[in-house]
Amino acid sequence: MKNCLLKWVWVVISSLFFSCNQVEMNICFETDYVVLKIDSTGFLTSIYSKVDNIEYLSDKKSSPLLALYAGNDQVILPVSARQIDEKLMLTYVNGAEAIIEVGEKEEYLTFKLISLTNRGKTDHVVWGPYYTTIREYIGDLLGVVSNERCTIGMVACNDNTNTGLPTDGDMHQMYYRVHTPDPIKYPLPDSLYEGQRLRIGGDGISDVAFTNRKEGHFFFNKGNGAEYIPEYGSYIVMSSRDRRATRDIFFTLIPGFENVNVPKHHRVEAVDEDVLGSSVAFFVCPKEHTLKLYEKVVLEEGLPYITQQGKWVRDPKAACADLAWWGRHDSLISYATQLGVRAVQDEGLGEYYVNPANRWADKMISYGGKQISIAEFTKMTNEAGIAYGLHTLCEFLQPHCSDVSPIPNDSLCMVLKTTITHDLNASQTDICVADTSWLNEWGTWHCNKLNVLKLGKELLTYEGVTTTRPYTLKGVKRGAYNTVAQTHKAGEVIAKLQMNCYNGFVPDMNLQDDYADYYARLLVDGGMDYVDFDGQESFMYQGHGYYSMKRFYRNLFEKFHTYGGNELRVMGSGIMYGNWLYMGNGNIGGGNNMFNPVTNSFGIQGKDERNGNVNNFICPTFGIQNFQSEWDEQVIENLQSKAVAWNATYMLGLSENAVEKCLDKERVFKAFRVWEDARRADIFSKELKEEMKAQENRYHLERINDHTWTLYTVDISGEHVNPRTLIN
Structure with missing residues (x-):
């Protein structure tokens, strides 16, 4: 292990007529691309990038290597850190002690929690948040942040470690956030501010209408692993939850609507997963090397x-x-x-x-x-x-x-359980329960129409529950969904089902x-x-x-x-x-709402998917592009050339009926195949792909042989000009 312990002396002049020197120790870890330093209290003091010789740790917000959480909000921070061989021991303000196994690889560092004693009410361990000065590209889904030169990020190395701070539902929510990668070149309008959150579009039901903001500074939120906060900088974060006990949450994936998708309570079942073994790989690397490094982590860490x-x-x-x-x-x-x-x-x-x-x-x-x-x-x-x-x-x-x-x-899946308080015959509808729990919440968060209960092997529907004793279900219908109404004994569990x-x-x-x-x-x-x-x-x-x-x-x-x-x-x-x-x-969505191959333009949903995917190192998508019988060779070349330019996936929607109506079928199919084979041969350079992204640029491609193609620019008159030879 590269164990560089950097020491320095700092002098504090006391107002109480004495002075003292205190020695502070930095624990230092190093890869080919980064020097990471941790102080004696367990906080990061440096993320120094060797890629561009820049310090990227924000000094506006402290970054613990590993924090403990009681519930979703009570943070328990480390107060000391010391290195023992290839391990770190962190001590926390509540007396907990964590032992972290450290691995220094050529291109990344690994941190694995192997012991946690005196843990008290620890429900989560959180790697970070690690605050950086990067503001350009926020990989909220993946837990990475990038500028034009480098990427800083983490990879979860076990299934119970995931992106995000502790939150109900253990995942992101859907909303728009306001962000500009470059406030000088692309300033925000006065009506908006950086980091602002806005409700998604539509009625909360039709996913086609979710995306409704065409301007480039509106980003459709895809995750919770990274965020830009102007006061502090960007952060990346991973966390792991102790899932061994039931817990109550209040959650919706789609916030902001009054009558649909409203948050509902849910008592989450326990599963046998603990925070021990939580593991991450931390890295800094050249931006163009991000996916190669990620692939290396996947292979070497057994993902x-x-x-x-x-x-x-x-x-x-x-x-x-x-x-x-x-x-x-x-x-x-x-x-x-x-x-x-x-x-x-x-x-x-x-x-x-x-x-x-x-x-x-x-x-x-x-x-x-x-x-x-x-x-x-x-x-x-x-x-x-x-x-x-x-x-x-x-x-x-x-x-x-x-x-x-x-x-x-x-x-x-059940959202709550209680018990019935008296025996029931197969026809009774006056059912009393031990407690009201959340039985008066209508439906569940994603289904506001139905209240369904399970009692033994019988399903029932109901419309509410009285709020005074005896707590009696209202509007009960027995034997729902072709189940058989049965007799039941007092004390049997009755459960509301997730819909x-x-x-x-x-x-x-x-x-x-x-x-x-x-x-x-x-x-x-x-x-x-x-x-x-x-x-x-x-x-x-x-x-x-x-x-x-x-x-x-x-x-x-x-x-x-x-x-x-x-x-x-x-x-x-x-x-x-x-x-x-x-x-x-x-390949979600489709049609002109995603991409229009006639005009070479992205629709609103296409813009949102493209920008979010690119920030998270995912290939963009054009969704389903249904073949139109009036398409000609140039339309299919537009579609294929822009897919090549953006490394995009899509589905070409076909039927015999649509294809056989196309008078230019053979030429269209041939053009599609030429591009598909050339793409598979990887003949397009990074610089050429950047050129091809421009909406106004149109192309024609011809195969010379299995290893050679000629690419033409199509001018405004439709002529094929500027031939370029591409070889694999």
Whole structure:
């Protein structure tokens, strides 16, 4: 270990007629890119970047290496730190002692909590916040901050360590924040101020309307791992929670609305996860090296390493176009092969909901004039090198699911429990409960329409509860959702169920583990190497936030490989910290609201996704771009060239009907394929991609041979000019 102990003497002149010298010690750790110093009280004193020889630690706010929290708000800070071999011992104001194992690697540092004694009421450990002077690019999702030269960030090295300060729900909320990367070049209007938070758009229900602010200084919040606060600077932060006891939270993902998505109480179930073992990798590196370093941490620290066509899932070189398919499937393989596309999401089959009693949901493939099974069809797609999959609603358990009806599973997610105070026959509706708890809250945070209770193997609905004894449920309907009304004994547990936004139900953490296995078997048995997990709110409903998401995806991939699967391409309703290591793309939204290939312009949602993704080292997306029969060669070249420029993913929406109506089909398909092959060959330089981002720039690409292409600029008259030879 590089153990540079820097000493200096400082003199304090006392007003009490004496002076003294005190020796202060800095504990110093060093990588190829940073010198990190920690003082004898456990606080950072320097983040010195070797990349550009700049001190980046803010002096306006102190930065503890590791803080303890009781609840979400009571901070317990360190008061001393000393180094013992390759470990640090931190002592806290409450008498707690933490031992941290330190690893000095060439390009990053690791810190792992291996012991915490006298912990008292410690509910969380928090790495940071570490305050920096960087203000330009805030990677709120990933826990990184960047300027044009370097990136400062952390990587969570275990599933129970995640971005953010302690908060109810253990994840971010959706809102707009005001931020300008350069206040001189891009000043804010007088009506706004840096860091201001604003409600998202629309009615809180339609996600198409969530994005409604077109100006570039409005950023759609994607996470809680980094933030810019003008008074102090930016910060990065990770935390880990003791999940071994139940806790009460008051949460909504979508704040700011009066009648929908209002926060609701939830008693979160306990799971066997503690703060011990919490581990992070801290790094500073050249900005252009960020993803390479992150990939190195993933490999060396044993994190899930997911690949797409042999490339790491977050490598921009893995970014590509997929297909979204509608209608009969006779031409699907032919079209995909002509276009050079390797993955297809079947939109035309409709949304898939889990149901153990009918796991294929009666979905059949229309092929060759008959209906065939998914497994029969994927035998053909897999032979052609095309991954095929369904558009699922993840863990949304709708009323027809056999885990809901006719016999509800005991592992449906609950938001509260109480007991009935008297025996019930099968027809009684005057039900008294031991306490009102939060029974008078209408619905749950994402479903304001339904109050559903589970009593034994029976589901009931109700409309409220009296506020004086005997506490009696109002408006009770027995035997709801085709369950059977039964007799019950006094003292039986009655529980209010968590609801999803489609008026269905949610698994608890144990049943969620079962569904990871369910999906792994479904995919392998169906020959599917692709899946779209829409409705990832289903990972938030249990109250464990990003931990819940990580746990599901880890189980899914492990089981998928155990059952014989190879590479799995995952699409979903948004890339978040809990799935950042797993998801191949987040092709949400679509059409002109995302990107218009006719005008080469981003819509509002496209702007928000692009800016947020770029700050968090995620490839942008154009969503679903539905093929239009009137498109010509230039429109498809616009789409493909801008995807190359931004390293963007998207799905090209196809159907036989739309394609065969296109009079220019062959030229359009050929142009698409030329760009797709050139992109895969990685012939476009960083400088060329920057040029190609400009909205007014249009291009035409021709293949000369398997290693050589000619790129033309298309002038205002449509002429191909300025030929450039590109070679891989």
